Amino acid sequence: MPKNNERTRELTYLEAIREAMQQKMRSDSSVYLIGEDIAEYGGAFGVTVGMLDEFGRERIRNTPISEEAIIGVAAGSAMTGMRPIAEIMFSDFMTIAMDQIANQAAKISYMFGGKARVPMVLRTAGGGGTGAAAQHSQSLEAIVAHIPGLKVVMPSCPYDAKGLLISSINDDNPVIFIEHKLLYKNKKCTADVPEEIYEIPLGKGDIKKEGSDISVVATSYMVQKSLEAAEKLSLEKGIECEVIDVRTLRPLDIDIILGSIKKTGKLLCVEEAPVFGGFMGEVAAQVSEKGFDWLDGPIKRVAGRNCPVPYSLVLEQEMIPGVARIEKGILDLLG
Amino acid sequence: MKEKLYIDVDGFKIEDRFSSLNNDLKIEMLRKMYEIRHFENETEQFIIRGMIHGTCHLYIGEEATAVGAIYAIEGDDYITSTHRGHGHCIAKGADLNIMMAELLGKKTGYSKGKGGSMHIADVKSGNLGANGVVGGSIGIATGAALTCKMKKNGKIVVCFFGDGAANQGIFHSSINMASIWDLPAIYLCENNVYGMSTSIKEAFNIEKISDRKSAYGIEGLTIDGNDLVEVFNTVSYFAGRCRTGKGPVLIESLTYRWSGHSKSDAQVYRTRKEIKEWIEKDPIKRYRDILINGKILTEKDDRNLENEVIKKLQEASEFAKESPFPDPSEVEDDVYA
Numbered sequence: 001m002p003k004n005n006e007r008t009r010e011l012t013y014l015e016a017i018r019e020a021m022q023q024k025m026r027s028d029s030s031v032y033l034i035g036e037d038i039a040e041y042g043g044a045f046g047v048t049v050g051m052l053d054e055f056g057r058e059r060i061r062n063t064p065i066s067e068e069a070i071i072g073v074a075a076g077s078a079m080t081g082m083r084p085i086a087e088i089m090f091s092d093f094m095t096i097a098m099d100q101i102a103n104q105a106a107k108i109s110y111m112f113g114g115k116a117r118v119p120m121v122l123r124t125a126g127g128g129g130t131g132a133a134a135q136h137s138q139s140l141e142a143i144v145a146h147i148p149g150l151k152v153v154m155p156s157c158p159y160d161a162k163g164l165l166i167s168s169i170n171d172d173n174p175v176i177f178i179e180h181k182l183l184y185k186n187k188k189c190t191a192d193v194p195e196e197i198y199e200i201p202l203g204k205g206d207i208k209k210e211g212s213d214i215s216v217v218a219t220s221y222m223v224q225k226s227l228e229a230a231e232k233l234s235l236e237k238g239i240e241c242e243v244i245d246v247r248t249l250r251p252l253d254i255d256i257i258l259g260s261i262k263k264t265g266k267l268l269c270v271e272e273a274p275v276f277g278g279f280m281g282e283v284a285a286q287v288s289e290k291g292f293d294w295l296d297g298p299i300k301r302v303a304g305r306n307c308p309v310p311y312s313l314v315l316e317q318e319m320i321p322g323v324a325r326i327e328k329g330i331l332d333l334l335g
Numbered sequence: 336m337k338e339k340l341y342i343d344v345d346g347f348k349i350e351d352r353f354s355s356l357n358n359d360l361k362i363e364m365l366r367k368m369y370e371i372r373h374f375e376n377e378t379e380q381f382i383i384r385g386m387i388h389g390t391c392h393l394y395i396g397e398e399a400t401a402v403g404a405i406y407a408i409e410g411d412d413y414i415t416s417t418h419r420g421h422g423h424c425i426a427k428g429a430d431l432n433i434m435m436a437e438l439l440g441k442k443t444g445y446s447k448g449k450g451g452s453m454h455i456a457d458v459k460s461g462n463l464g465a466n467g468v469v470g471g472s473i474g475i476a477t478g479a480a481l482t483c484k485m486k487k488n489g490k491i492v493v494c495f496f497g498d499g500a501a502n503q504g505i506f507h508s509s510i511n512m513a514s515i516w517d518l519p520a521i522y523l524c525e526n527n528v529y530g531m532s533t534s535i536k537e538a539f540n541i542e543k544i545s546d547r548k549s550a551y552g553i554e555g556l557t558i559d560g561n562d563l564v565e566v567f568n569t570v571s572y573f574a575g576r577c578r579t580g581k582g583p584v585l586i587e588s589l590t591y592r593w594s595g596h597s598k599s600d601a602q603v604y605r606t607r608k609e610i611k612e613w614i615e616k617d618p619i620k621r622y623r624d625i626l627i628n629g630k631i632l633t634e635k636d637d638r639n640l641e642n643e644v645i646k647k648l649q650e651a652s653e654f655a656k657e658s659p660f661p662d663p664s665e666v667e668d669d670v671y672a
Contacts, residue, residue, distance in 0.1 A: 064511060066511065068504055068505050072475055072509060073474055073478035074478060075475055076478020077485075079463055080463070082486075084478075110449055112464060115459075119672075
């Protein structure tokens with residue numbers, strides 16, 4: 001949250017992301033953008049609208065449809081002194097560039113004994129709910145979070161999006177920055193964002209709502225859904241949920257989750273990706289290893305169903321967790 | 336003023352810059368070729384004795400390409416290398432002791448024992464690393480070339496890759512990107528006839544890999560990769576072109592690896608006769624003869640030079656053997672910068 005004396009205005013998530021890039025590009029000539037349709041078109045979701053006019057073609061590098069080369073070029077330029085921000089239009093398309101992400105960018109520091117750095121950000125739009133079906137709706141964060149050498153960031157609100165993106169650009173490692181399509185222009189999720197540049201450290205979670213009855217940990221858009229469920233339960237049943245946003249999946253702030261379950265004794269994990277092998281499995285494992293004594297029952301997960309994201313609205317709403325499923329998950333744990 | 340000499344290389348009229356080099360530099364290039372040859376001989380001995388924990392891909396037979404190309408560019412220019420990367424690393428100026436230590440997995444190695452043969456890199460000398468993935472470094476090279484262009488630092492990049500890599504998707508998408516942006520990159524395809532066991536006849540339906548230049552609207556040509564002089568002159572010419580913003584080039588360098596693909600290769604896919612024919616085209620012997628015939632070096636000088644290199648390699652092996660292994664506690668160091 002902004003501090004009291006800061007000058008702020010209300011921004012959308014998309015505007016906050018754009019502002020972070022603009023401010024970094026104004027102050028650091030090594031920062032540049034590379035990606036598909038990011039120039040006149042302004043990116044598939046409009047995040048880079050207007051940036052071509054301010055920074056020109058040299059720094060707003062519109063590319064052919066070549067995800068593998070986009071990430072390879074970003075990595076090679078990062079190794080030699082630039083700080084690229086590569087936009088992959090849909091997070092699903094990270095798979096096309098996976099050699100460059102997983103075998104190259106992620107491992108260069110380690111393979112070369114710490115003698116090379118790859119300060120790059122891969123920005124991409126993840127998540128479903130848009131009717132775009134199986135190849136434009138996935139939540140692939142667990143795949144990238146699994147790979148040592150990558151950092152993975154998933155902001156859930158405009159304030160975090162700006163501060164986390166500034167930190168990601170300043171970081172000397174490859175950072176996968178996954179934005180959510182349903183947050184970009186979401187009027188329900190606009191917020192006061194400071195005009196100044198500020199950093200939110202990677203590896204620090206945030207308690208979005210305090211509560212003492214149950215801990216709910218979530219990522220990205222599921223933080224907003226969890227908050228909705230929490231508000232509803234507070235009003236209707238007087239149940240006080242503590243909603244935790246991990247903000248960065250790797251490094252993971254496990255302490256903020258452990259601190260919360262010490263208070264509540266109960267943990268519900270919420271994510272959009274299919275539950276099998278999902279990131280919340282890691283959270284649950286770490287909590288059971290490090291915080292078992294504070295738990296008064298099993299950890300439960302509310303997550304995507306184990307299928308690709310379907311097209312039909314009816315099926316899509318069944319696949320992706322909504323407020324009702326989160327509410328039910330909370331009530332089940334409270335018995 | 337001395338008149339410039341030109342040679343014809345695959346249809347290009349290229350200035351013979353080699354002729355105007357001073358003798359010390361010409362001899363230095365022979366020394367580098369010997370260093371590569373004997374480094375690989377030493378490595379082979381370590382393999383036989385079971386002292387190399389992983390695998391190694393030897394560069395014997397291809398020395399003229401690495402040395403000719405790297406001596407044709409400036410010391411602070413960049414290169415990216417391949418999984419057969421010892422030759423490029425040595426030619427770019429790496430320390431033989433530190434390299435050998437890395438191969439033996441020692442703490443004193445370039446990557447403190449974390450990379451080994453396939454990930455050998457000397458970033459300080461502009462070598463952005465060998466690469467375990469065939470074609471994996473083509474994007475990285477293109478990115479380094481973008482840095483050179485954006486920072487206007489006058490540097491260029493030589494991207495080494497093999498015939499096998501020319502069939503990877505990243506070859507296509509990277510060279511296309513370099514072409515549309517006129518990046519200062521020399522894509523140097525070391526066509527050594529086999530991608531592991533698969534011959535170029537089986538993997539291509541075109542006569543020359545450099546014919547792919549027309550797909551990207553760039554220049555390209557095929558050269559004799561066992562002729563150091565031709566490699567030097569060609570790369571030198573195109574390096575100059577790159578530096579003046581004329582964009583990338585695709586050079587196919589025809590050569591041959593004498594050894595098997597890696598340490599576990601029974602070589603059932605090629606004949607002894609074929610190997611013998613290529614050994615007769617030894618790039619080192621060929622270059623040495625040029626220097627001796629040109630009275631730049633005597634037979635005796637040559638023997639002394641090679642013996643000096645052999646001694647240096649023995650020292651490198653000793654250094655590597657005596658160096659300590661990394662401490663197991665270091666295993667998670669350097670994952671992040």
